[in-house]
Amino acid sequence: MATIEDFGQFETAWCPGCGNHSILKALKKALAHSGLEPQDILMVSGIGQAAKTPHYLLCNAFNGLHGRSLPAASGAKLANPRLKVIVESGDGCHYGEGGNHFLAALRCNLDITIIVHDNQVYGLTKGQASPTSMEGFKTKAQPDGVWSHPFNPLAVAISLHAGFVARGFSGEIDHLAELIQQGLAHRGLALIDVLQPCVSFNKVNTFKWYKDRAYKLGPEHDPTDWARAMQLSFEFGQRIPIGLLYKNDRPAFDDHFDVLRNGPLADQPVDKAALREVMMSFA
Ligand SMILES: Cc1ncc(C[n+]2csc(CCOP(=O)(O)OP(=O)(O)O)c2C)c(N)n1
Ligand code: SF4
Numbered sequence: 001m002a003t004i005e006d007f008g009q010f011e012t013a014w015c016p017g018c019g020n021h022s023i024l025k026a027l028k029k030a031l032a033h034s035g036l037e038p039q040d041i042l043m044v045s046g047i048g049q050a051a052k053t054p055h056y057l058l059c060n061a062f063n064g065l066h067g068r069s070l071p072a073a074s075g076a077k078l079a080n081p082r083l084k085v086i087v088e089s090g091d092g093c094h095y096g097e098g099g100n101h102f103l104a105a106l107r108c109n110l111d112i113t114i115i116v117h118d119n120q121v122y123g124l125t126k127g128q129a130s131p132t133s134m135e136g137f138k139t140k141a142q143p144d145g146v147w148s149h150p151f152n153p154l155a156v157a158i159s160l161h162a163g164f165v166a167r168g169f170s171g172e173i174d175h176l177a178e179l180i181q182q183g184l185a186h187r188g189l190a191l192i193d194v195l196q197p198c199v200s201f202n203k204v205n206t207f208k209w210y211k212d213r214a215y216k217l218g219p220e221h222d223p224t225d226w227a228r229a230m231q232l233s234f235e236f237g238q239r240i241p242i243g244l245l246y247k248n249d250r251p252a253f254d255d256h257f258d259v260l261r262n263g264p265l266a267d268q269p270v271d272k273a274a275l276r277e278v279m280m281s282f283a
Helices: 020-033 050-056 069-079 091-097 099-108 153-159 173-185 207-213 226-233 258-262 272-280
Strands: 041-045 060-063 084-090 113-118 164-169 190-195 214-216 240-247
Touching: 020 050, 020 113, 020 173, 041 050, 041 069, 050 060, 050 084, 050 113, 060 069, 069 084, 069 091, 069 099, 084 091, 091 099, 091 113, 091 153, 099 153, 113 173, 153 164, 153 190, 153 226, 153 240, 164 173, 173 190, 173 240, 207 214, 226 240
Parallel strands: 041 060, 041 084, 084 113, 113 190, 164 190, 214 240
Antiparallel strands: 164 240
């Protein structure tokens, strides 16, 4: 069984103190505890600081365009359902440029795990507002403060009955690793939005800011209670719940394809004559 060390140890380009370091630690722990081997895993990301995560992990990896990781991940999962596909990027990549793909993935309930490093800012491009930046948040590009209301990823995911919707905090590594492990074990889409301080460009939502507000959901919370989960998803002020907010067992997207019952497409024989006939029908 693979150990944490088997997933590699690399020098990163992240700032000292960035929450990304802890998220990577939690991910490696979750992978090792899930009994997965590096060759079983495909990490897909877009562009951004968070999207560098697959560069620092020994496994299969695909670096897509900014906001375009989900289409690539969907194709890979459908072609080879044996792969454990993890999509990891920032809030800008997933909720901004990739917003439409995010909505489609939630609705389909494809069997993948999405981990969003949510630092409420664009880190890589030096501090512009992101979809989750709070109203009034000032940046060099938004000197008068953000005018839009922030995007609420958890409320959107729960409203679309995504399979598994959770929030973690990079300051709670063991708790986050446990959430990622549960997400990996879930059959269907698992979204884990992670509160992550960006020490260089977000001086409002700091480590302390998150630490003072994040509280763990206890065993009294029933994640199958959709209405309660919806309510909790709007709690983002003096208190911010972390943990598994919502879960359901609806069939995963890939369960609907009869052709996949015979194994991954990559392992199935190709009837070249039948394929030629189909191709010629479009000529
Ligand atoms: C299509 C496209 N649009 C915009 C960019 C520029 N760009 C690169 S990363 C990024 C934002 C990164 O922010 P986020 O996804 O939140 O990740 P972070 O760097 O904060 O981890 C932007 C706007 C790009 N590379 N490609
Ligand atoms: S700019 Fe922000 S998100 Fe990027 S590595 Fe530095 S602290 Fe992390």
